[in-house]
Amino acid sequence: MKASFLKNRVTRTWMMGLCLMAAPAAQATSVSVLDPRLPTVKPTSPELDPETPVQRLVVKFHEGTRVRVRGGGLQVVSTERNPAERGRMARRGLSEQKLRQDLMAALRVLADVPRMGPPGRLFRQDELTLAERKRLAEERSGKEQADLDLYFEVPLKPGTLAADVNELVMRLNALDSVEIAYAEAATEPAWFGLEVSGQATNTSPGYEGLQGYLDAAPGGIDARYAWTMPGGTGTGVRIVDVEGAWNGTHEDLPRFFYTGGVQFNDLGWRNHGTAVMGVLAGQANGYGVTGVSYGAQVGHEGVAGQSIASAITRAALVAGKGGVVLLQLQARGPRGTRDCTCNTSQCDEVPLEYWRANFDAIAQATAAGVHVVEAAGNGSVDLDSPVYRGAFDRSVRDSGAILVAAGTAGTHAPMCWTNHGSRVDLHAWGEKVVTLGYGDLSSAGEDRWYTGTFSGTSSAAPIVVGAVANLQGIAHATGKGPLEPRALRELLRATGTPQASDAKQIGSMPNLREAIPELLAK
Template sequence: MKVSFLKNRVTRTWMMGLCLLAAPAAQASSVRVLDPRLPTVKPTSPELEPETPVQRLVVKFHEGTRVRVRGGVLQVLSGERNLDERGRMARHGLSELKLYVDLLSALRVIVDVPRMGPPGRLFRQDELTLAERKRLAEERSGKEMADLDLYFEVPLKPGTIAADVNGLVTRLNALESVEIAYAEAATEPAWFGLDASGQAGTMSVGYEGMQGYLDEAPGGIDARYAWTVPGGTGTGVKIVDVEGAWNGSHEDLPRFFHAGGVQYNDTGWRNHGTAVMGVMVGQNNGYGVTGISHGAQVGHEGIAGQSIASAITRAALAVGKGGVVLLQLQAKGPRSTLDCTCNTSQCDEVPLEYWRANFDAIAQATASGVHVVEAAGNGSVNLDSPAYRGAFDRSVRDSGAIMVAAGTADTHAPMCWTNHGSRVDVQAWGEKVVTLGYGDLSSAGENRSYTGNFSGTSSAAPIVVGAVANLQGIANATGKGPLEPRALRALLRATGTPQASNTKQIGPMPNLRQAIPQLLGQ
């Protein structure tokens, strides 16, 4: 798009906006008193190292500004702004004139971005759905939620690195009407790596006896005990995994109730997603593995054709109140590690909620009663580091997600590469997890492949999902209904098997035998 053409479109947008100012504003019947949304701290310098691969530029305008895409162009819909939005905009001291000037400046910056197309909505759901989800989350939680339609993305050309856009991000963040702008690093699975060199096989065998994470504490989470309690296999609970790909044809997986988004056509992604599914819902059929929550329904939401934040909101809508969304991804954050000595290829990888759009999507999901389980990542970092500007300080902001670190299978000490810190809630096995995919344990083709070495926070997080789904299933079976996400998180922390003594905080490992009586009030 040429600059002159963009300027002409911006001028038309400006004139349309001035006309809209004269239109009668939509009046809210009443202004609700809600706990204010926590402010966003803009970075004052580039967050990502120059060589970091980035896939999109994200820009969010301040609450109440009512910036929208119309006719392929960003516009200010002042005439549609209600009293609540006016109040939110006023907090930032923004006038209509200032907002229009800043929007024009932002579009001029975007002209210089190495992009694949014009700016568009970051979240793919229609505007009415997002607005209704926001209203219900605020009504249920008593807290202000972000207007997700104020997020926009600029898709970047393949091969773009942070050095190409860091200066542009700084210019966008200098605009008063912009709440936050950032370059989103490319995501990858939160796994440690496998050597797929297993034995070929011609018939399926049972591996449940090798799934030590099913055992009673302190070795495992005592899943087998939960299975003896009504609802304790995750009965009636819906789970959606958010990541890259899955093999729905694997012999040991149930039929997916939800298949959203677009998958990557990549064996590595597919093995990863299949391994995750096996931990949670491998079928109880006498062969292969048995999933912790084999009575639950499971689905997936692919990220190949949408942002992570968009995938989170779609997954949350699919599972509903009392359902579980699993986030199995990590991405490069600011450099904070001084001594990353193991798993060096993933140094400084951090949890998804570091980026504000992901955080807002998670916060809305948990406020709506959805349990979100988030891999802490394998970046060898202390999430309490000043490099993250309080992004993982629970007293500053708390998405409501259950953040999961990785411990050793035997002593539950932190794996050398696991992220850690006060924001981490619980841990689970970060090594030696027996599940589906890869084929290092046995394989007679991709549909009958098994591994004994799934690892990383990618192996730990689905174990925690299993505990969450089983507890929610028991609550459903006993008439308690959907549990509050933060209450269930607190229950896991209070009843889990303590981590081994270590300066790195990764939290306890879930212990269902201890958690169930407390859930039932016994």
């Protein structure tokens, strides 16, 4: 009965997905009324604990206001406002006079911020590119997308804490023309573990036999089965990893097809990004490791020097329809738990989409047909907690991303520190992942470092990305074209290996042997 239910569920979802894939070309010109964008719920009290380090203050004005950077400052450009935007302003009861008053009030507040410079655009792409991406996403999805040019950032001085800006953020949120204002906490890799150093070796042995996550279910995702199918190594799929740094000269990595943004000059960040790339794309060359989707093209977008939201939009543009963007970062959100005994250093760290700019960037990417996979984070929190004000309630808002938690390698039980909840879609190995970097397996120079201890939702998320890329590669090879992100997400959820019975929901683990026949049957 369970198998029949799952099959019917997948069938219904895939019929909807295939219709969505075909619809834009035929119906784009007939879309006259868009499904409205979900409203933002402003906080009624400061969200971040006073001692939380913060790196920027983000302000978004309401849709239709046409606040822009002009002449070195923020201005209302009413002459560029179209009829739809005028209608959005009217629905909010915002007059031109009120908007201009609120903008001046916001600038006065921002003058008091401990900042590094004046307010600027949060997203780095030019206005025409952002406008065109918005139009295409709306055409394809029939859903209203955010005007990303209404987001602005104020970089904060190093050492700024939430206590320094919490009151200023609340003053901004009190303005009717401001949709949301918040302080963005500093990000870090969603990796849990200790730096280790191993013994140098003179050769690079083969470690593929230790990569149990490649094996058949229930132990692994059965990547080896996918490799036997045309396109099943991720052929023709572009994957862009968004995080801090990578070692592009590692002996077991292919040449990156894209290197965007700026990297941190930091060994810890570099080890992390290199380990992620090894899980994805370690070359099938007889030594080192073999990536889940070793036939895919891989690239990266560095976050040093730009906002996470900006990095997401840049990565999505490069990945393209049917491509995959991987978000490997987490940041401290509101206090959602008092029990972080097994990972105190990352307590209350949450997925990136908690912050509205990141959510809007992800939603626009998935609406444009880009698959987004996001680490759920290692903050030990229940994402269904009311402290998050519905940010992770799928009935309230859904970015379309796949949220990935961490499970044990052997039993599929939640790792004690993994974030969990109804918004989490899938899990994968959160421990004992064999890949590149760190050097505890082989440390004969950084270009030949390998590890057997990569962990966290940072190890789980790229395993899921590999499953997504392999299915998308098979779809390309069999003429199905780009898959609809939500439909592929549901396919993986419905056909995966169930998690161990536990009150913490982390979802199933991908099982490619079960998912592929469902894909091919449609």
